[in-house]
Amino acid sequence: MSHNIITELVSIVGNSYVLTAQEDTAPYLTDWRRRYTGKALAVLLPSNTEQVAAIVKLCAHHNIAIVPQGGHTGFCGGATPDNSGKQVVLNLKRMNHILEIDASNQTISLEAGCILQSVQEQAAAQGFLFPLNLGAKGSCMIGGNLATNAGGTNVLRYGNTRDLCLGLEVVTAQGEIWHGMKGLRKDNTGYDLRDLFVGSEGTLGIITGAVMKLYPLPISQWTTLIATQDIASTIALLNLFQKRATSLLTGFEMMAQESLALNEKHFPQMANPLQGRPPFTILVELSDHESEEHVRQLLESILEEAFEAGVISDAVIASNLTQANSFWHMREQITLAQATEGANLKHDITVPLSTLESFITETDRLIRAQYPGVRIINFGHLGDGNLHYNIAPPEGVDPQTFNAANEKRVHELVYGQVERCGGSISAEHGVGQLKLEGLRAHKGAVAHDLMKTLKRALDPQNILNPHKVVSI
Ligand SMILES: Cc1cc2nc3c(=O)[nH]c(=O)nc-3n(C[C@H](O)[C@H](O)[C@H](O)COP(=O)(O)OP(=O)(O)OC[C@H]3O[C@@H](n4cnc5c(N)ncnc54)[C@H](O)[C@@H]3O)c2cc1C
Incomplete structure (x- = not known):
């Protein structure tokens, strides 16, 4: 079966972008802290949202789990596959284009694979500050920052990644595309889907694009x-x-x-x-x-x-x-x-x-x-x-x-x-696989059950990053 799937994956993203050889996949399989090493059926490098959607549809059809991945700098093992060798890693690094800097709206629209530092630099070149800033800025990607709701050194003044995000494009667990790339500061049309996906660590959807806030550069x-x-x-x-x-x-x-x-x-x-x-x-x-x-x-x-x-x-x-x-x-x-x-x-x-x-x-x-x-x-x-x-x-x-x-x-x-002291066991690094147990023990039973209900509703097949954040 796996041979057929690889052929089908190749037909979606192209031969060069389906990695299966051990020496090619190895850099994607161990987390930054070297705490987790997994195996993967393949590492996939799609170049656009339609390819991501087609991959998810194919994987859903064959019941193959997908581990979304950005810069792989996360601290909780969220972007590392398990040891089964049956999961695919979907790395977004080729989706690294800035789509638009809207000076009047003070927003930047971009693909999820953009590296944080390059977003900061391109915003600065147009006279804007993109305030998200962390030590991993040379490697981490906006999609990963959103998926972990990263914090960093400027939260005090500008908030965390969630506070900087206005709109998202997301591929659902069914392979549908939610086009939510709106640069609106107000939008009270029911449930906030954007906030549902921010911080969900790849367990509810795959973030493919975002509209983020910009600020004037300080002098x-x-x-x-x-x-x-x-x-x-x-x-x-x-x-x-x-x-x-x-x-x-x-x-x-x-x-x-x-x-x-x-x-x-x-x-x-x-x-x-x-x-x-x-x-x-x-x-x-x-x-x-x-x-x-x-x-x-x-x-x-x-x-x-x-x-x-x-x-x-x-x-x-x-x-x-x-x-x-x-x-x-x-x-x-x-x-x-x-x-x-x-x-x-x-x-x-x-x-x-x-x-x-x-x-x-x-x-x-x-x-x-x-x-x-x-x-x-x-x-x-x-x-x-x-x-x-x-x-x-x-x-x-x-x-x-x-x-x-x-x-x-x-x-x-x-x-x-x-x-x-009324605190939280994860301030900014998320949960991933590292704090799965900790979350279960400390989140509170009602909150934990609500999280599982959401996961079941959005990903009933449990193919998006299973056994990360919550196990269902
Ligand atoms: C030196 C260093 C300093 C750091 N400093 C900070 C800090 O100050 N503050 C802070 O918050 N973090 C910090 N981190 C942790 C890390 O950089 C952040 O968690 C970052 O946001 C992860 O981004 P990434 O692109 O590397 O994501 P990855 O590690 O690739 O993925 C993280 C999680 O997000 C999911 N994911 C990735 N991309 C997507 C996507 N497009 N759609 C859906 N899910 C996705 C993955 O499945 C995984 O669960 C630091 C890390 C290092 C190595």
């Missing part, structure tokens, strides 16, 4: 690194910036010392310009449409107030773009420093800012008491209440051994604290 940006001594001061600093800088505040990232220690270990050339390795290093960015002078003065006056109030102990304002980029680089390299160090136990969690201090204090205390010597790699988009609260084994202890012995209990401890 000046000031980036600063600030030292704080504890989490209470860090939150006080955030509140001060929120009050004084309001919408000019575009970034507020937190790096606890143990996360920067990993940077120092693996990228020693990347020095923290702040004195004496403070417990918390905060990266703050202000962006302005008025003038360089205006925002610089505002920043200096906020820092002065924070010093006087005893909230901060040191600060360095980037003197040029290169230095500003090096500050951001420091923040982004933590992900790579962790990958170089070896596997750790990851938690992409969010809690309301009002319970953040309690979450960190209590979870730190419990973790250190129960697992002496572990390193708490705590960093993240603190302005959004989003922490990457990761637990690395003590220096010198083999990560695989430590993780195998402690993974379940550590997750339970951290997620228990998340629940106590």
Whole structure:
């Protein structure tokens, strides 16, 4: 049977775009963190929506599961097939065209396979900001960003991917095309289909195109690194910036010392310009449409107030773009420093800012008491209440051994604290296969049942990314 299917797939996308040889498919079968490796009947590279629809119809006919894939940078194994060798991977990288930049409507229409960085660059060339920004921007694709509802470093000011999306084109599990590429800021015609597909991680439909919001490019940006001594001061600093800088505040990232220690270990050339390795290093960015002078003065006056109030102990304002980029680089390299160090136990969690201090204090205390010597790699988009609260084994202890012995209990401890603080076990990375169980345990029975009802209604054959997000 598989031979016939391959022939039929070739007739849809062409011989060169149905990959079956092991050396060709391998790059598509292991996730970025190297946690999951699957097998696939074939990796398909369609070039347009009609081809995607024809593939889905064919797969539905033969009951073959499809794993949609963008840049394959996701952190939850959502774009990796299972081990059966019976699923096909449908990668959208050839669908990488910007369709239109509508300057008057301040929108960009594009295909799902566009790489985020290239969207940012093409928008900037026309004088616009496309504000979605994350460390994987050179590889991740808009379709993947939408499917995971990615967050990143500008959520504080511009929202997450969902907030930036106005319209979608989606291929359904039946191979129909929903033409929803409207650039409307208001459309109250019943159920919001767009929001149903955003964040559905390829389980309800395949996103083939989108209309996204654009913003005017800021004329000046000031980036600063600030030292704080504890989490209470860090939150006080955030509140001060929120009050004084309001919408000019575009970034507020937190790096606890143990996360920067990993940077120092693996990228020693990347020095923290702040004195004496403070417990918390905060990266703050202000962006302005008025003038360089205006925002610089505002920043200096906020820092002065924070010093006087005893909230901060040191600060360095980037003197040029290169230095500003090096500050951001420091923040982004933590992900790579962790990958170089070896596997750790990851938690992409969010809690309301009002319970953040309690979450960190209590979870730190419990973790250190129960697992002496572990390193708490705590960093993240603190302005959004989003922490990457990761637990690395003590220096010198083999990560695989430590993780195998402690993974379940550590997750339970951290997620228990998340629940106590009114948070969520996935802030921005999604669920995929990694958090399937976690979602079942923490989403709440009614919400979980509603999700399964939606999945059954839209994909009754269960062919779109089965056993990701929810199992039916
Ligand atoms: C260095 C680094 C930094 C990162 N920083 C952040 C960050 O700050 N914030 C953040 O949110 N994430 C971050 N991520 C995670 C990741 O980049 C995001 O989840 C991103 O949105 C995934 O996009 P992708 O194109 O790689 O999707 P993939 O990994 O290919 O897919 C992710 C999920 O979406 C589905 N999917 C992909 N394309 C489609 C489509 N067209 N239609 C339907 N379903 C689809 C897949 O099936 C899978 O379930 C980071 C990753 C790395 C490696």
